[in-house]
Amino acid sequence: MAKQSDSQHGSELVEKGRGASVKRVLVTGGGGYIGAVLVRQLLDQGYAVRVLDALYWGKKPLADVLDRIELIQGDIRDVEDSWIAGVDGVVHLAGLSNDPTAEYDPQANWEMNALGTERVAMVAKRVGVRRFTFGSSCSVYDGLPNGQVYTEEAPVNPKGAYAEGKLYAEARLRELADDNFSPVILRQATVYGFSPRMRYDLVVNTFVKDAMQAGKLQIHGDGLIRRPLVDVADVAQAHIACLEAPEDAVRGETFNVVQKNYQVKELAQLAAGALKTESYEVDLRFVPAPPRVRDYECSNDKLTSVVGYTPQRTVPMAIAYMISWIRSNGYMAFDNPRFYNIRWMELLKEQGRVPAMPAQTVAQARL
Numbered sequence: 367m368a369k370q371s372d373s374q375h376g377s378e379l380v381e382k383g384r385g386a387s388v389k390r391v392l393v394t395g396g397g398g399y400i401g402a403v404l405v406r407q408l409l410d411q412g413y414a415v416r417v418l419d420a421l422y423w424g425k426k427p428l429a430d431v432l433d434r435i436e437l438i439q440g441d442i443r444d445v446e447d448s449w450i451a452g453v454d455g456v457v458h459l460a461g462l463s464n465d466p467t468a469e470y471d472p473q474a475n476w477e478m479n480a481l482g483t484e485r486v487a488m489v490a491k492r493v494g495v496r497r498f499t500f501g502s503s504c505s506v507y508d509g510l511p512n513g514q515v516y517t518e519e520a521p522v523n524p525k526g527a528y529a530e531g532k533l534y535a536e537a538r539l540r541e542l543a544d545d546n547f548s549p550v551i552l553r554q555a556t557v558y559g560f561s562p563r564m565r566y567d568l569v570v571n572t573f574v575k576d577a578m579q580a581g582k583l584q585i586h587g588d589g590l591i592r593r594p595l596v597d598v599a600d601v602a603q604a605h606i607a608c609l610e611a612p613e614d615a616v617r618g619e620t621f622n623v624v625q626k627n628y629q630v631k632e633l634a635q636l637a638a639g640a641l642k643t644e645s646y647e648v649d650l651r652f653v654p655a656p657p658r659v660r661d662y663e664c665s666n667d668k669l670t671s672v673v674g675y676t677p678q679r680t681v682p683m684a685i686a687y688m689i690s691w692i693r694s695n696g697y698m699a700f701d702n703p704r705f706y707n708i709r710w711m712e713l714l715k716e717q718g719r720v721p722a723m724p725a726q727t728v729a730q731a732r733l
């Protein structure tokens with residue numbers, strides 16, 4: 367995919383930034399669910415922002431900030447030095463972002479999430495960017511016995527394509543860490559909350575959608591499995607906190623980003639209470655669980671003690687905020703495939719918009 371600079375201002379805008387203490391940040395995947403929130407938080411906090419994104423969901427998630435950012439429409443698998451040069455930090459979020467899309471196209475997943483991450487980091491290091499954060503996933507804990515709260519030291523050995531790709535990328539980033547390059551790995555819990563690039567395929571957001579659309583909440587299986595969760599704005603802030611943390615404290619380190627671990631049944635009851643406060647009565651229904659259901663808990667303690675950042679936004683807070691935004695901003699076409707990554711990916715593939723790269727190109731991509 368060719369580079370296409372969309373900004374009128376380009377690097378000029380980046381230079382203006384915050385004046386004397388300019389901080390320039392490139393967000394890969396900045397048009398996505400987490401990225402669209404992060405970009406606004408960075409702008410609000412005075413950073414100059416460049417976005418690199420294939421724009422699988424179009425420009426709409428960034429519509430109201432397009433004149434304040436530099437936008438490069440491009441594929442991380444083709445990343446060029448000039449796309450990254452000139453920033454002080456990279457937040458790398460681009461790629462396939464859940465199990466179903468990775469299983470649907472394991473080759474694209476490997477090219478983007480494993481090799482693509484490695485390539486973005488190598489280019490960043492080569493062009494002199496010192497700070498780098500990576501949106502990995504707590505799904506790397508998948509397969510460990512339940513009943514324990516896992517730390518970053520846990521002996522992970524996940525089996526799915528998505529988690530395997532994340533783990534490969536994590537290992538390459540740690541190898542690249544040195545005095546000139548400080549990559550930080552953030553193992554993000556399952557995210558909830560409103561984003562201008564809304565997803566209804568994440569458990570809390572699905573509860574809200576089901577309640578608003580059909581007055582019911584579906585609990586998969588017996589509801590006893592446990593999952594770590596975190597608000598989208600807190601994930602975004604965790605990346606910013608790691609970009610700002612002393613390099614010696616975070617270089618090559620891995621941090622979980624978790625607000626709380628929830629049993630799914632408890633989560634559904636909490637969501638039902640929050641929805642009732644917003645005038646949505648719901649029936650709780652148990653339905654058969656899909657074949658692969660993750661069940662694990664993990665801890666945010668290291669992020670709190672080393673970086674000083676603890677996610678604060680709870681599920682009820684996020685639900686109230688989400689409902690007001692969904693109602694007032696036209697996110698109620700709940701069946702639109704654009705709100706579900708796997709359904710959107712299937713459509714993009716049909717249109718040939720998620721091309722797999724020839725093997726030779728992948729090899730070259732490793733530099």
Ligand SMILES: NC(=O)c1ccc[n+]([C@@H]2O[C@H](COP(=O)([O-])OP(=O)(O)OC[C@H]3O[C@@H](n4cnc5c(N)ncnc54)[C@H](O)[C@@H]3O)[C@@H](O)[C@H]2O)c1
Nearest residue numbers: 395397398399400420421422441442460461463501554557
């Ligand atoms: N949302 C979650 O619950 C969650 C949890 C843990 C980890 N993560 C990780 O966080 C990151 C962001 O997740 P999200 O929920 O915002 O996902 P998302 O799918 O909404 O956003 C991903 C963005 O990356 C872009 N993109 C995809 N492939 C690309 C490529 N090859 N080149 C350039 N751009 C590309 C897409 O256009 C999209 O804008 C992902 O890496 C995901 O694996 C997400």
